[in-house]
Amino acid sequence: MIELSKLHAYVDGELSDSECREVESRLAGCSTSRAEVTSIIGLKSTLKGHSEVDCSDVWASCKTRLDAIDRVAKSGNFITRYSWGFVTAVALIMVIGGGYARHAQASSVDSSSLAGVFAGSRSQSPEKVSRDAQLDKLLRYADRNLNALKPVSVTNMSINGLPSRRYDFEDGKGRMSLLELPRITSFDGMAPNADGKYFYGQIEPGTMAVGWRVQGAALILVGSRDYAELEKIARSSFMLPE
Amino acid sequence: MAFVASVTLGKSPYRESEGRLARPMLFGKRDTKREAFERHAERAFSSVFGTALRLTRSREEAEDLTQEAIVRAYEAFDRFDGSNFKAWILRIVTNLYINKYRSRQRGPQLTSLEEDNVIEPMSVESEIPDRQLFDGLVGTEVENALRKLPEEFRLAVVLSDIEEMSYQEIADATNVPIGTVRSRIARGRAMLRRILENYALKEGFIKDGYDL
Numbered sequence: 001m002i003e004l005s006k007l008h009a010y011v012d013g014e015l016s017d018s019e020c021r022e023v024e025s026r027l028a029g030c031s032t033s034r035a036e037v038t039s040i041i042g043l044k045s046t047l048k049g050h051s052e053v054d055c056s057d058v059w060a061s062c063k064t065r066l067d068a069i070d071r072v073a074k075s076g077n078f079i080t081r082y083s084w085g086f087v088t089a090v091a092l093i094m095v096i097g098g099g100y101a102r103h104a105q106a107s108s109v110d111s112s113s114l115a116g117v118f119a120g121s122r123s124q125s126p127e128k129v130s131r132d133a134q135l136d137k138l139l140r141y142a143d144r145n146l147n148a149l150k151p152v153s154v155t156n157m158s159i160n161g162l163p164s165r166r167y168d169f170e171d172g173k174g175r176m177s178l179l180e181l182p183r184i185t186s187f188d189g190m191a192p193n194a195d196g197k198y199f200y201g202q203i204e205p206g207t208m209a210v211g212w213r214v215q216g217a218a219l220i221l222v223g224s225r226d227y228a229e230l231e232k233i234a235r236s237s238f239m240l241p242e
Numbered sequence: 243m244a245f246v247a248s249v250t251l252g253k254s255p256y257r258e259s260e261g262r263l264a265r266p267m268l269f270g271k272r273d274t275k276r277e278a279f280e281r282h283a284e285r286a287f288s289s290v291f292g293t294a295l296r297l298t299r300s301r302e303e304a305e306d307l308t309q310e311a312i313v314r315a316y317e318a319f320d321r322f323d324g325s326n327f328k329a330w331i332l333r334i335v336t337n338l339y340i341n342k343y344r345s346r347q348r349g350p351q352l353t354s355l356e357e358d359n360v361i362e363p364m365s366v367e368s369e370i371p372d373r374q375l376f377d378g379l380v381g382t383e384v385e386n387a388l389r390k391l392p393e394e395f396r397l398a399v400v401l402s403d404i405e406e407m408s409y410q411e412i413a414d415a416t417n418v419p420i421g422t423v424r425s426r427i428a429r430g431r432a433m434l435r436r437i438l439e440n441y442a443l444k445e446g447f448i449k450d451g452y453d454l
Contacts, residue, residue: 008428055291
């Protein structure tokens with residue numbers, strides 16, 4: 001019988017012309033080898049014939065990811081144009097401003113007051129703590145989380161007179177921020193997802209926020225990702241909503 | 243203040259699209275890199291996802307692996323030499339799987355079978371003629387049989403027989419010598435045929451004692 005790996009290579013078209021001629025010459029006189037060739041061809045054909053997979057929905061998800069990459073690239077490097085964490089804080093005030101203001105017994109937040117917050121925050125020098133123990137507590141790493149989150153810093157800050165905390169971290173695709181706002185129970189200006197547990201808001205084109213309630217506080221995750229990806233990170237890496 | 247002005251408070255992407263999330267806004271027309279990448283990627287996509295699915299044996303993980311591979315390929319698309327996109331991206335899928343996903347897998351993975359280089363014939367001593375066996379199979383049975391193959395053999399057989407890659411392309415994708423690829427394909431097919439035959443006999447769609 002002809003060497004088996006050579007028969008497989010013959011069927012696969014991996015032999016040189018001279019090797020092919022040699023195999024074909026020997027096949028003529030070896031019924032066992034011929035049967036083997038037939039069997040290999042049959043198996044290959046069976047595998048190829050049953051290889052279709054349904055993947056149209058996955059392709060759509062991939063295109064959404066590509067959209068996010070394009071948006072980040074085309075936004076002129078959003079993070080360098082603005083201080084990332086600073087923008088996050090301001091943006092979140094905007095997203096949940098109404099709710100936060102109500103709970104803080106303050107007047108409603110409009111764009112002019114936001115501008116004041118924006119200017120005021122800029123002059124602050126927030127305390128940054130690398131690998132803060134609270135960050136370790138907050139980040140609940142999930143085994144199946146693809147984008148292992150690397151903590152960068154924790155910033156204690158005050159928004160409208162209420163203490164809050166911003167956690168900056170990153171994964172392979174860039175920086176994200178999580179804002180922890182105590183005493184917030186509603187998300188004004190944010191739309192609930194299908195199960196009503198997470199809330200979506202657009203900070204600016206290409207920068208999205210996903211919020212949810214945990215232990216009497218609001219957590220809001222902000223990044224240059226689409227809603228689905230942010231929610232996925234939220235679900236896999238952080239405490240689940242109440 | 244330009245940033246403040248650009249914020250879109252109160253918009254509901256969920257409501258706007260009547261139950262589906264609105265597509266995030268794009269900045270202008272897509273560039274040529276994106277168009278070129280999509281053209282290549284869409285053609286190769288069923289191969290990318292199919293290979294991911296057969297490697298991870300989990301649709302959820304296959305989706306994650308596929309998305310990550312597509313993103314990495316897009317980011318590295320400038321370095322694609324223009325020759326064979328499918329082989330190039332399947333190499334990314336395979337390397338991602340080996341480096342990141344393999345440790346999570348359960349079931350047959352790496353084996354010590356590599357040291358035993360005896361290749362079994364497929365047809366000799368088989369109890370069922372090829373045509374009777376292969377004609378009676380449906381897709382689920384073939385996929386289930388593939389899942390039972392140890393990982394290195396499964397990968398070689400999938401890349402060769404389903405993705406129709408050359409031995410050299412498989413060697414490049416799996417980082418093993420071409421002789422190892424040749425051996426794995428031959429041995430993987432022999433194992434697969436035995437698994438399919440045992441399945442056929444066990445499930446009874448081929449009865450013992452047929453007329454040879």
